[in-house]
Amino acid sequence: MTLLRVSGVTKRFGGITANRGITFDVAAGELVGIIGPNGAGKSTLFECISGFYAPDEGEVELEGTRLTGLSPDRVCRRGVARTFQKLRPFQGMTVAENVMVGALTRTRELGHAREQAHEWLRRVGLLEKAGAYARTLSTGQRKRLELARALATGPRVLLLDEVTGGVDQRSIPGLVELVRELHAGGLTLLVIEHNMRVVTAVAQRIIALHLGEVIADGAPAAVTRSPKVVEAYLGQAYVT
Amino acid sequence: MSAAPQLAVEGLDVAYGDFQVLWQAALHVDTGEIVAVLGPNGAGKSTLVNTISGLLRPRSGSVAFEGQRIEHMPAHRRAGAGIAHVLERRRLFPFLTVHDNVLLGAHNARARPHREETLARLEELLPLLKARRAQLAHTLSGGEQQMVAIARGLMAQPKLLMIDEPFLGLAPRMVQEIGALVRRIRDEHAISVLFIEQNVELALRLADRGVVLESGRTVLAGASAQLLRSAEVKRIFLGDFAL
Numbered sequence: 001m002t003l004l005r006v007s008g009v010t011k012r013f014g015g016i017t018a019n020r021g022i023t024f025d026v027a028a029g030e031l032v033g034i035i036g037p038n039g040a041g042k043s044t045l046f047e048c049i050s051g052f053y054a055p056d057e058g059e060v061e062l063e064g065t066r067l068t069g070l071s072p073d074r075v076c077r078r079g080v081a082r083t084f085q086k087l088r089p090f091q092g093m094t095v096a097e098n099v100m101v102g103a104l105t106r107t108r109e110l111g112h113a114r115e116q117a118h119e120w121l122r123r124v125g126l127l128e129k130a131g132a133y134a135r136t137l138s139t140g141q142r143k144r145l146e147l148a149r150a151l152a153t154g155p156r157v158l159l160l161d162e163v164t165g166g167v168d169q170r171s172i173p174g175l176v177e178l179v180r181e182l183h184a185g186g187l188t189l190l191v192i193e194h195n196m197r198v199v200t201a202v203a204q205r206i207i208a209l210h211l212g213e214v215i216a217d218g219a220p221a222a223v224t225r226s227p228k229v230v231e232a233y234l235g236q237a238y239v240t
Numbered sequence: 241m242s243a244a245p246q247l248a249v250e251g252l253d254v255a256y257g258d259f260q261v262l263w264q265a266a267l268h269v270d271t272g273e274i275v276a277v278l279g280p281n282g283a284g285k286s287t288l289v290n291t292i293s294g295l296l297r298p299r300s301g302s303v304a305f306e307g308q309r310i311e312h313m314p315a316h317r318r319a320g321a322g323i324a325h326v327l328e329r330r331r332l333f334p335f336l337t338v339h340d341n342v343l344l345g346a347h348n349a350r351a352r353p354h355r356e357e358t359l360a361r362l363e364e365l366l367p368l369l370k371a372r373r374a375q376l377a378h379t380l381s382g383g384e385q386q387m388v389a390i391a392r393g394l395m396a397q398p399k400l401l402m403i404d405e406p407f408l409g410l411a412p413r414m415v416q417e418i419g420a421l422v423r424r425i426r427d428e429h430a431i432s433v434l435f436i437e438q439n440v441e442l443a444l445r446l447a448d449r450g451v452v453l454e455s456g457r458t459v460l461a462g463a464s465a466q467l468l469r470s471a472e473v474k475r476i477f478l479g480d481f482a483l
Contacts (some may be wrong), residue, residue, distance in 0.1 A: 037438070038281065038438060085438035108448055138258070138259075139259065165281075165282060166282065168258070168259045168260065169260070169455055169456065194280060194281040194282060195280070195282075196280070196477065196478055196482075197479055197480070199479075200479040200480065200481050210250075220479075220481050221481040224333055224478045224479050224481045224482040225481065225482055228483065229478070230474065230478065232479055233477050234440045234441060234442070234473065234474065234478075235439065235440055235441020235442065236441065237441045237444075237468045238440075238441070238473070239469075
């Protein structure tokens, strides 16, 4: 069953086309990796799906309902949450309060939101930091906070932008395990990831972007062997 | 003759707080070589070059330049010793002229007395320095800014020029021009070049040798021709399935 449909999404910035006619469907329960060299348009695609940018052409649908044109908070209430590559916790709030902001998109009761925040903090392994200010967290902990805050909005589709980026090597296995658990729990995920070892290990399907276009879409083995992908990452010399 | 390398980096561990980025990183540059530092995003390429120039201090390991240990030397003394570093995204002073930006490169005691003659030589290599002399740096195109940034590095009269992503964001024609400039710097001015680049094939077509970083470790090094055929390079950038 198609949950998320991206059809013909095009986004231009002046003379640069960051996304050009991007089209794909994501079935409920899929974990899809989004890869591509620097500047491929991966984050722009997330901005278009989550309502931070309005695409110049094309549209995004969740279960047949159009999301394009909705503001980011509305997209979030419809069930599409995201994390950011550049971490953006509310610095002056505690870790629990940050997650409550997410939970408050679903409930108006502070007590309920607090309970949910603590539950998500437990799930992401950050419960002991619940009372700490967000600014005191390490990068790996902030990644977990971002995840908890996004999860607290009750998403059906979660967009993860570089969950292992800028994180200590030793923190990566734990984050990968967390993503696997979320997927096993039935969540649909789109994951932008530079670390090829991580993405080929967790994703069932990979979509490769280059210069704003989809150049490959399929199983990890097929995509990373695709001549277009090899050329985009390494150059013509490596295409065999 | 097997002289010691001009630059020898061994066993480098570098961390930002408790976040360790380089693990026993090693590389060398022989006099007159062009060497490319390659690796996926976040592999530690800039950290490695920043540690060589002294912007970062290693937790352990050694950096030797012309036989002298320099890992505890402040950055400005390394510049004086003959290592110039052209930073990622050029980092010119945007509201200074081309001329003033370039002159600031000759700050060290060895280079300063000769700065007029160095500049005259550089103006032959890069006519833009004369033609755009009074123009503010921020009004130049990306490629022109890269040329000025390289010229600023050369004003220090380096023996080794390090460039962090010389081609970043440049149009194909500019990429060719900067590539040709790097070759002339080595061929005509006998300056070794160590540079970082994301585009593997482009880098190896310019460099004599390449060093590949993966997750903070220097896992592969070799002649460019050899790396251009390497399945291991494919694995590092595209994962195990790519083989």
